[in-house]
Every structure is written in C-alpha cells, then in structure tokens.
Amino acid sequence: xxxxxxxxxxxxxxxxxxxxxxxxxxxxxxxAIELDQTQGALYxxxxxxxxELDKWQECYDDALQCIKLRPDWPKAYYRxxxxxxxxxKITECRGICNxxxxxxxxxxxxxxxxxxxxxxxxxxxxxxxxxxxxMDVPPSExxxxxxxxxxxxxxxxxxxxxxxSVRSMLHVAVMMNHPKVVRDLxxxxxxxxxxxxxxxxxxHFAELIQNDNxxxxxxxxxxxxPLSTSHMAxxxxxxxxxxxxxxxxxxxxxxxxxEGKVAKMTGMDFAKQFGCFYKRTQQLSIDWYxxxxxxxxxxxGQEVVSNPKNLAISKDFREGKEESNLAIAxxxxxxxxxxxxxxxxxxxxxxxxxxxxxxxNNAIKAADQARSGFVMTIMPLxxxxxxxxxxxxxxxxxxxxxxxxxxxxxxxxxxxASPMVLFTAKTAIKKGDQLSFDYRGRLHDVYCDNNLxxxxxxKPLNSATVDALAKL
Numbered sequence: 491x492x493x494x495x496x497x498x499x500x501x502x503x504x505x506x507x508x509x510x511x512x513x514x515x516x517x518x519x520x521x522a523i524e525l526d527q528t529q530g531a532l533y534x535x536x537x538x539x540x541x542e543l544d545k546w547q548e549c550y551d552d553a554l555q556c557i558k559l560r561p562d563w564p565k566a567y568y569r570x571x572x573x574x575x576x577x578x579k580i581t582e583c584r585g586i587c588n589x590x591x592x593x594x595x596x597x598x599x600x601x602x603x604x605x606x607x608x609x610x611x612x613x614x615x616x617x618x619x620x621x622x623x624x625m626d627v628p629p630s631e632x633x634x635x636x637x638x639x640x641x642x643x644x645x646x647x648x649x650x651x652x653x654x655s656v657r658s659m660l661h662v663a664v665m666m667n668h669p670k671v672v673r674d675l676x677x678x679x680x681x682x683x684x685x686x687x688x689x690x691x692x693x694h695f696a697e698l699i700q701n702d703n704x705x706x707x708x709x710x711x712x713x714x715x716p717l718s719t720s721h722m723a724x725x726x727x728x729x730x731x732x733x734x735x736x737x738x739x740x741x742x743x744x745x746x747x748x749e750g751k752v753a754k755m756t757g758m759d760f761a762k763q764f765g766c767f768y769k770r771t772q773q774l775s776i777d778w779y780x781x782x783x784x785x786x787x788x789x790x791g792q793e794v795v796s797n798p799k800n801l802a803i804s805k806d807f808r809e810g811k812e813e814s815n816l817a818i819a820x821x822x823x824x825x826x827x828x829x830x831x832x833x834x835x836x837x838x839x840x841x842x843x844x845x846x847x848x849x850x851n852n853a854i855k856a857a858d859q860a861r862s863g864f865v866m867t868i869m870p871l872x873x874x875x876x877x878x879x880x881x882x883x884x885x886x887x888x889x890x891x892x893x894x895x896x897x898x899x900x901x902x903x904x905x906x907a908s909p910m911v912l913f914t915a916k917t918a919i920k921k922g923d924q925l926s927f928d929y930r931g932r933l934h935d936v937y938c939d940n941n942l943x944x945x946x947x948x949k950p951l952n953s954a955t956v957d958a959l960a961k962l
Contacts, residue, residue, distance in 0.1 A: 516540070529726065548572060557586075559765065571590065572603055581774060582847065605809060608701075640671070656685070669706070685718065689723070692708070694728055696725065742756055772908035775847055821949075831925065844900075845885040859937065862946070864879065891924065900913055929939065
C-alpha cells in the first residue's frame with residue numbers, strides 16, 4: 491500500500507513536471523520519497539525539479555542518492571554529472587560522465603556534459619600556465635610561440651624553464667593543450683620527465699588534463715615515468731586517482747552479507763550491494779588540483795613524504811593484497827558491516843587504507859560531517875585543510891568499526907598524489923579477528939559523541955564464515 495501511495499504521488503509529480511509546474515512537482519516527489527526511500531527514480535525526478543529551479547546543491551544531493559540506489563542506470567549518471575558540473579566539481583563530473591558512457595556509449599547528454607567539463611579543466615590548466623608569463627619573463631621568445639599554439643623554430647632540445655614555477659616549454663605546450671606543438675617538441679628532444687616546482691612533469695600534467703591527443707603526442711612515454719618526488723605518483727596513477735567510477739579492471743571483494751551469503755563482488759555488484767564504488771586510491775577533487783598547482787609541501791609535509799617508515803608502508807600499499815586477505819562481513823545490527831582478517835598479521839604489517847574523495851574541509855557541510863561516519867581527517871587540519879569523503883567512493887578502511895582498544899594504527903602518508911591514511915597492525919591480528927581503529931580525533935566530534943559510547947568490544951567472525959570466505 492505504501493508503494494502504491496508513493497507511485498500515485500510520483501504520477502501527479504510527473505504531470506506537474508510536464509506542465510512546467512516544477513514547484514508543485516517538487517512537492518509531489520517529496521511526498522513520494524517520504525513514503526519510499528528505495529526508488530532511485532524518485533530522487534532522479536526530484537533532482538530534475540531542483541535543476542529547473544536552479545537549486546543546484548539540492549539537485550546534487552538527490553542525484554547522489556539516485557546513483558547510490560541505481561549505479562547501473564545511465565540516467566543516474568546524467569543527473570549526477572549535471573549537478574557536479576553546476577557546483578563546479580569538474581574533475582568528478584568528467585569521471586562520472588566516463589562511467590555513464592561505459593554503460594551507454596552514445597548518450598548525447600553525457601557526451602555534452604563531458605565536453606563542458608573538459609573545457610573547464612583545460613581552461614583551469616591554461617590559466618595556470620598564463621600565470622607563469624605574468625610572474626616571470628619567458629626564458630625565450632619561443633615560449634610565447636608555444637603558448638599561442640605555434641611551433642618553436644629556435645628550439646633545439648634545451649630545457650630552459652621559468653625561474654619561479656620551473657616549468658619548461660613542454661610544460662607550457664601540455665598545459666595550453668596544443669598536441670601538435672607537444673609532438674613537435676618531443677620529436678626535437680624535449681624532456682618529458684623534468685619536474686616543475688610542484689613536482690609535476692609534462693607527463694603528469696597530460697594525465698591530469700586527460701586530452702587523449704596530447705597523451706598520444708607524448709609518444710607512449712606515460713608508462714615509463716618515475717614517481718613525482720612531491721606527490722609520490724606516476725602519471726598512470728594520476729589517471730587512476732581521477733576515475734570516479736567503477737575500477738577497470740575491478741577489484742574483487744569478499745563479502746558475507748546480512749543474509750549469511752558469501753560471495754565475491756566486483757565493481758558493479760559491490761556498488762549495488764553497498765551504494766558506493768570500491769576505490770583503493772584517493773580520488774582527486776578540483777580543490778586538490780588547485781592545491782597541487784599553487785603550493786608546495788612545507789617542511790612537515792616533506793618529512794611525511796620522505797619518512798622511511800612511511801615510504802615502506804606506501805610501498806606495501808602499492809603492492810597490497812588486502813582484497814585477498816580481508817573480507818567485509820555483517821557484524822550484527824548494532825555495528826552493521828565490519829572488516830575481518832582472513833590471514834594472520836604481525837605487529838607492524840601493512841593491512842589496509844582509507845580512501846574516498848579528497849575534499850576541502852570547508853566545502854563539506856558541518857552538518858553532514860556530524861552525522862557521517864565516512865568523513866576522515868587525513869592530516870592535521872591546520873597543516874592540510876582537506877578531508878577524505880568516503881560517502882560514494884570507499885576502500886576497506888571505510889567499513890572498519892571503532893574500538894577503544896583498536897588493533898590498527900593509522901599513518902599519515904602522501905601516496906598516489908594525495909595525503910591519505912594507511913593502517914598497520916598495532917598488535918598481532920589473527921585470522922577471523924575484526925579490524926578496528928579509534929575514531930576519536932579523526933571523525934567529527936559530534937558523530938563520535940553520538941555513536942561511540944554504546945559500542946561494545948568487537949567480536950571475531952565465526953569460523954565457518956571465515957573458512958567459507960577464505961575459500962572464495
């Protein structure tokens with residue numbers, strides 16, 4: 491009966507929408523959602539109303555809920571991509587368009603939105619390059635020619651750079667989005683791996699911008715680039731950090747559901763089960779792009795990057811087999827899902843990570859943080875005012891429960907172009923143990939005050955379920 495009533499409100503809303511009475515349609519869809527929060531189409535329709543009324547934050551909120559409920563529906567990606575474009579989350583918008591186009595490659599709406607997002611991304615990097623010309627005198631007149639999209643007749647393979655940004659002529663050609671000039675410079679011997687002041691080479695910029703013609707003009711050198719000394723990422727890892735969709739190839743996650751079923755889940759199956767995309771790499775927001783381009787790490791940040799222990803943990807993270815050695819399993823109605831070990835860990839072993847979208851702390855509403863267990867502090871906020879938002883993109887770490895006596899120790903590292911938290915074993919962990927860390931000081935104080943006091947000691951998973959998961 492409730493579903494029937496919700497459908498009646500939906501039908502009335504559709505009629506109002508067809509007649510451009512968007513405020514009335516909004517009321518009807520809201521009544522329908524109050525009765526039934528499981529229909530992605532209801533959130534899609536209300537998102538469309540908010541779009542017509544130019545209420546883009548509300549449009550975004552409903553589009554996010556729609557894609558969580560219907561991750562295999564191309565229209566959900568269109569709604570979400572449109573909202574992302576309008577609230578200026580352009581890197582995420584591009585990734586979501588790519589994800590939607592993987593489901594429906596000819597979708598004209600997604601193709602159009604992706605073009606708009608790409609234009610904004612190109613403008614962002616072009617403007618960053620123009621600033622070099624305002625701050626410094628170009629090392630030669632050829633720099634000005636390259637910036638305007640013309641070949642550099644006087645170039646003979648030298649790597650002169652701007653004094654302040656330390657960007658070369660090839661940096662300029664890539665950031666200005668001139669593939670023919672890029673090819674000309676590479677053929678004349680331009681170095682593709684020299685880093686600018688921010689630790690980014692022309693190859694890194696090519697992957698951040700993701701113009702396929704520019705990447706092709708680099709002559710297949712993307713895979714050969716070493717790690718950025720500041721951001722600890724290869725160019726290929728930068729593309730991985732800007733996918734914002736189902737991983738390809740997808741990780742395989744071992745899951746024991748609330749109903750007691752054990753299964754291997756790949757990208758889309760996982761998204762349908764949990765309403766989020768599995769990601770073991772931080773996804774880079776446009777806010778973080780701006781940080782990458784406009785500042786360098788201070789002494790404390792450099793210490794985080796160069797710390798030998800952090801480097802070793804980061805190496806283990808890159809080579810990690812956590813999807814084989816861990817499982818997500820239902821831990822009871824009080825806890826929901828948790829993460830359990832399928833192998834023994836010694837004290838100090840790398841275990842797993844916490845990843846999502848890296849966002850400016852000021853851009854995440856305080857009210858959302860206060861009620862969310864998925865917004866993690868990744869560095870002291872006075873040093874790095876960004877947090878990891880694991881609402882839609884999550885690794886194993888976002889499923890780990892709190893404990894006053896945790897068996898995991900968090901570490902602040904910089905890896906794959908982003909600060910993030912990696913966990914090592916604080917104590918020996920045995921097969922079947924539930925993983926835990928101390929939420930306090932890392933999640934919002936209000937969330938912790940409201941949710942941690944009632945938590946009881948975490949119990950291991952029953953041996954039969956552990957054995958069934960281990961055999962998958």
